[in-house]
Amino acid sequence: MYLYSSNDQQLINERVDQFRDQTRRFLGGQLSAESYRSLRLMNGLYLQRHAPMLRVAIPYGLLSAKQLHKLADISTKYDKNYAHLTTRQNLQYNWLKLEEVPDLLSELAEVQMHGIQTSGSCIRNTTADHLAGVALGEIEDPRPYCEIIRQWSTLHPEFSFLPRKFKIAVTGSTHDRAATQVHDIGIQIVKPNDEIGFRIWVGGGLGRTPVIGKVIREFLPKENLLSYLEAILRIYNQEGRRDNKYKARIKILVNSLGIAKFTELVETEWQNLSADSPVLNKSTIKSMQDQFQLTYESIKDDLQVTSLEKDNFAFRLWFKQNTQEHKVRGYRIVTLSVKAPGEAPGDLTDHQMHGVANLASQFSLGQIRVSHEQNLILAEVKVSDLPSLWKALIQLDLATPNIGTLTDVICCPGLDFCSLANASSLSIADQINDQFDDIDYLHDLGEIKLKISGCMNACGHHHVGHIGILGVDKKGEEWYQITLGGSVESSASLGKIIGPAIAKGKVAKTIKIILNTYVSLRDPDETFLELVRRIGIKPFKEAVYV
Amino acid sequence: MSRNLESRSSESQSSVLIDGRVAEDHWRNYCPIDHENLNDRKDGIIFPFEYWLENRSECLAYNGPKGVACKNTDDISQLKPYINELNLICIEFPIATDGRAYSQAHLLRQRHGYTNELRAVGEIEIDQLFLMTRCGINAFVFNEDIDLTQASKYLTPFSVSYQ
Numbered sequence: 001m002y003l004y005s006s007n008d009q010q011l012i013n014e015r016v017d018q019f020r021d022q023t024r025r026f027l028g029g030q031l032s033a034e035s036y037r038s039l040r041l042m043n044g045l046y047l048q049r050h051a052p053m054l055r056v057a058i059p060y061g062l063l064s065a066k067q068l069h070k071l072a073d074i075s076t077k078y079d080k081n082y083a084h085l086t087t088r089q090n091l092q093y094n095w096l097k098l099e100e101v102p103d104l105l106s107e108l109a110e111v112q113m114h115g116i117q118t119s120g121s122c123i124r125n126t127t128a129d130h131l132a133g134v135a136l137g138e139i140e141d142p143r144p145y146c147e148i149i150r151q152w153s154t155l156h157p158e159f160s161f162l163p164r165k166f167k168i169a170v171t172g173s174t175h176d177r178a179a180t181q182v183h184d185i186g187i188q189i190v191k192p193n194d195e196i197g198f199r200i201w202v203g204g205g206l207g208r209t210p211v212i213g214k215v216i217r218e219f220l221p222k223e224n225l226l227s228y229l230e231a232i233l234r235i236y237n238q239e240g241r242r243d244n245k246y247k248a249r250i251k252i253l254v255n256s257l258g259i260a261k262f263t264e265l266v267e268t269e270w271q272n273l274s275a276d277s278p279v280l281n282k283s284t285i286k287s288m289q290d291q292f293q294l295t296y297e298s299i300k301d302d303l304q305v306t307s308l309e310k311d312n313f314a315f316r317l318w319f320k321q322n323t324q325e326h327k328v329r330g331y332r333i334v335t336l337s338v339k340a341p342g343e344a345p346g347d348l349t350d351h352q353m354h355g356v357a358n359l360a361s362q363f364s365l366g367q368i369r370v371s372h373e374q375n376l377i378l379a380e381v382k383v384s385d386l387p388s389l390w391k392a393l394i395q396l397d398l399a400t401p402n403i404g405t406l407t408d409v410i411c412c413p414g415l416d417f418c419s420l421a422n423a424s425s426l427s428i429a430d431q432i433n434d435q436f437d438d439i440d441y442l443h444d445l446g447e448i449k450l451k452i453s454g455c456m457n458a459c460g461h462h463h464v465g466h467i468g469i470l471g472v473d474k475k476g477e478e479w480y481q482i483t484l485g486g487s488v489e490s491s492a493s494l495g496k497i498i499g500p501a502i503a504k505g506k507v508a509k510t511i512k513i514i515l516n517t518y519v520s521l522r523d524p525d526e527t528f529l530e531l532v533r534r535i536g537i538k539p540f541k542e543a544v545y546v
Numbered sequence: 547m548s549r550n551l552e553s554r555s556s557e558s559q560s561s562v563l564i565d566g567r568v569a570e571d572h573w574r575n576y577c578p579i580d581h582e583n584l585n586d587r588k589d590g591i592i593f594p595f596e597y598w599l600e601n602r603s604e605c606l607a608y609n610g611p612k613g614v615a616c617k618n619t620d621d622i623s624q625l626k627p628y629i630n631e632l633n634l635i636c637i638e639f640p641i642a643t644d645g646r647a648y649s650q651a652h653l654l655r656q657r658h659g660y661t662n663e664l665r666a667v668g669e670i671e672i673d674q675l676f677l678m679t680r681c682g683i684n685a686f687v688f689n690e691d692i693d694l695t696q697a698s699k700y701l702t703p704f705s706v707s708y709q
């Protein structure tokens with residue numbers, strides 16, 4: 001993985017010093033709350049409902065064992081022994097003391113981590129396919145480009161005060177696991193003929209006005225990546241609305257100008273870029289790619305998985321549901337379910353973090369990934385190690401065989417932690433876990449992505465859930481609106497609302513009715529999403545609102 | 547609170563932080579309403595952007611140092627023909643979080659080849675001096691009465707950068 005140069009290290013050290021000084025001035029009354037606000041946000045610090053919350057960047061979702069140990073230690077020392085994985089490959093601490101945050105950040109800096117630009121109206125942490133580098137059929141690993149973008153966007157002098165937040169995602173596979181079409185800029189590595197380059201999407205996003213992005217350039221040569229981003233960002237910085245924060249995202253600008261006009265502005269700007277704008281030469285790309293190379297053992301005898309734990313049904317179930325094929329023979333990708341029944345989706349205790357870090361050192365080349373689906377991944381596991389790993393994961397309560405099923409819920413923190421929330425989301429996840437505790441039934445239902453947000457800001461990405469649940473406030477009571485048919489994979493679509501919001505106590509029951517409808521109407525092998533796309537929402541609506 | 551350019555009294559003497567040093571500000575704003583006679587003056591005068599464009603020959607004929615004050619919505623590429631005539635360009639930050647003027651600064655320096663004083667006015671926070679400097683701004687006038695020597699220490703919180 002990418003290791004910091006001395007310059008990288010110096011920059012984050014100086015960022016800690018800067019933030020320490022800003023916090024000191026704020027606490028000493030020399031800096032107003034309003035001035036401090038934009039400064040702390042740019043360092044990922046929110047003043048939340050109960051206590052300050054800090055968002056730590058996990059660039060493109062990749063962590064070393066050492067980093068995960070440090071994240072665990074920090075949760076013990078500064079928080080209540082746990083941390084929360086977000087839907088954008090960040091990690092959050094929820095119970096901090098403001099005056100301790102500078103010390104926390106300096107501990108993070110020791111392991112090359114930071115909270116820079118995890119919030120605020122700037123270019124945020126760049127996310128990637130969580131199976132980057134190990135997925136079968138990948139065109140190229142997106143992470144070297146993510147790191148190049150991370151560096152370019154860090155403390156960018158021109159683009160630190162944009163109209164609104166700005167999110168970039170990169171994928172290197174045709175199967176899009178990075179949700180590129182719902183990002184401000186989505187970058188897909190493509191190979192239309194012999195040359196590899198990028199297809200650039202712009203103006204996608206969730207939140208109040210969910211929009212699928214549009215293609216602004218079908219093919220961009222690699223060396224132009226940063227200059228093209230610069231052109232888009234400059235047009236956005238100058239033309240994006242600043243009078244209304246709900247209309248300030250780039251998607252609104254793209255929609256109001258129309259994609260043709262917006263493209264013309266960007267292309268003209270791009271042609272005009274002065275000679276000093278960044279060009280990515282081959283050697284820069286190559287040396288960045290080298291940093292992400294791993295050395296695998298060559299495993300000759302193809303161990304048959306069927307010979308492992310031969311009669312152990314629980315192992316086989318886990319193997320089928322929570323592991324995936326790796327591009328290298330003899331290896332397997334293992335997803336750790338951070339969605340155990342009764343636990344808040346995406347929450348990890350310090351004990352679990354240390355445990356996973358140790359398992360990564362032992363079984364997965366010392367690396368861990370976090371997915372935007374709020375799970376952890378050990379991506380480099382030898383097939384022969386799977387039984388030992390599985391047993392250890394059971395001890396850590398991270399082996400629930402529910403990956404990709406209904407209970408692998410994506411969920412924002414909601415009313416319990418978030419000051420913007422209309423309704424609780426964790427309790428809904430809980431309700432659903434209680435209602436659907438039969439693992440055979442879950443497996444029979446097959447792949448279902450259930451996503452829950454506690455308000456219109458859509459941090460739980462409910463618009464693109466096969467089933468989406470949105471918390472709404474009705475005269476001080478918590479109600480929930482249900483959408484069906486959203487998806488963020490290759491042919492992205494937004495879910496459709498099935499009808500009036502549902503009372504809190506009835507959400508899981510309603511989901512049950514929806515799933516019964518699916519089971520009774522599906523063709524053999526037809527997934528939930530396929531059925532909804534085929535027959536529309538009407539039959540579901542009729543079943544729910546009888 | 548932000549005060550706009552015009553509200554700076556044209557005769558008041560104030561200080562400017564320029565190239566890291568505190569200096570007396572010798573520039574004053576031209577008041578188009580008075581339509582004053584420029585023939586008898588030789589001091590630095592800052593013309594509003596639109597006034598400059600509409601009365602370019604009159605402005606260009608002025609004998610003293612010439613400056614232009616832009617709002618962050620002005621199309622600064624229109625200054626391109628006069629880039630070598632201008633001794634000062636002011637760009638405005640009406641609120642600290644409005645980042646449009648950063649792009650203006652970048653373009654003036656990198657695309658239009660402007661090399662004289664580029665001054666930030668408006669709501670300038672000391673924590674932003676670094677970014678502004680890196681976009682090519684080399685002079686700062688603050689709305690609030692702050693200790694400029696102290697502020698100058700915030701020009702370079704970072705010794706490294708990526709861009």
Ligand code: SF4
Nearest residue numbers: 412418421454455459
């Ligand atoms: S969706 Fe709303 S409630 Fe949930 S975390 Fe985001 S802002 Fe908070």
